[in-house]
Amino acid sequence: MTLKLSLSCQLSLLVVICCVMAISAMPNPRAPTKGSLVATAESGHFSYDDPNKWKEHNSLCAGEHQSPINIDTRKSKTESFPPFNFINYDKSLPENLENNGHTVQLSIDNLIKDLPTISGGGLDGPYQFAQMHFHWGEAEFGSEHKINRKQYAAEVHIVHWNLKYGNFVDATKHNDGLAVLGVLIGLQDKDNIAFRHIEQFDGIIDPSKKNKKLSYSVPLKDLLPTNTASFFRYEGSLTDARCNEDVIWTVFETPIAISHRQLAKFRQLSDDHGKPLSRNVRPTQHEHDRIVTYSGAAPAGTCRACAVCAAEAANRRSESLDSDESKETIKPNKRRD
């Protein structure tokens, strides 16, 4: 039996087929296209030549909770978080260094029991250490976070995952999956012993070379600032081209220090293309609706304390001047009365 369709039926069928074809051909902004930066970022290959272009290939990088940011202390709200607990941060554990083509990363053997862990500090933890890596620039400005537009020479990120999610990969699927401690690094003349232990870069200049086991392990506490009670807290993302918005950020207000000689050694590493890895800094991102929280008392002489006090004093002075001026304008009138 031959199936005969009326002309109107045939036209309707044609329209439906065309619609299905058109919808299936539409690009899905979240789906990685073949050869896109998403795929390459996940496999660890991306470039710092123009980080502003990451979003062209990975829509997550255009999100509204991206990192790093410039922390404007005048806009931050103050809250008193309990102190951090740094568990096993004082232990020298077997550590590996890896040049992954975009940073130098330090990890600790997973088989070790009692891995470093953090809790407290207002975190819904505990969070366990995953890895630590560094960001640096071509000159003396290489930190990713800035405080009141001040950029430091470098920055260390100590990455932890939330133990309640069972493993690192599952943790990265949640807004509070990772807790990263950002430690700003300033310059000083003399070497910092903590970096002298890390800078065993011979053997990992080229990223294709295998990991290097550190001869001298660095207790993580050696890379913490003297004051860990004063810090900024906000919700953000990884700062590489994956851009996942799954990080509770802590940026300590007090920096640590590195010597010029030591910082130069980071720039001697090579990237995936054999070129010097001279910088690995993502520009600061817009904060959008996010509010940065500040916790802790700044030590005497730090710029925040001075900036806040100066701003408050200026406000008081201007209020006082306003009221004085109004008094002055009232007085003559009164005299006239």
Ligand SMILES: [Zn+2]
């Ligand atoms: Zn980082």
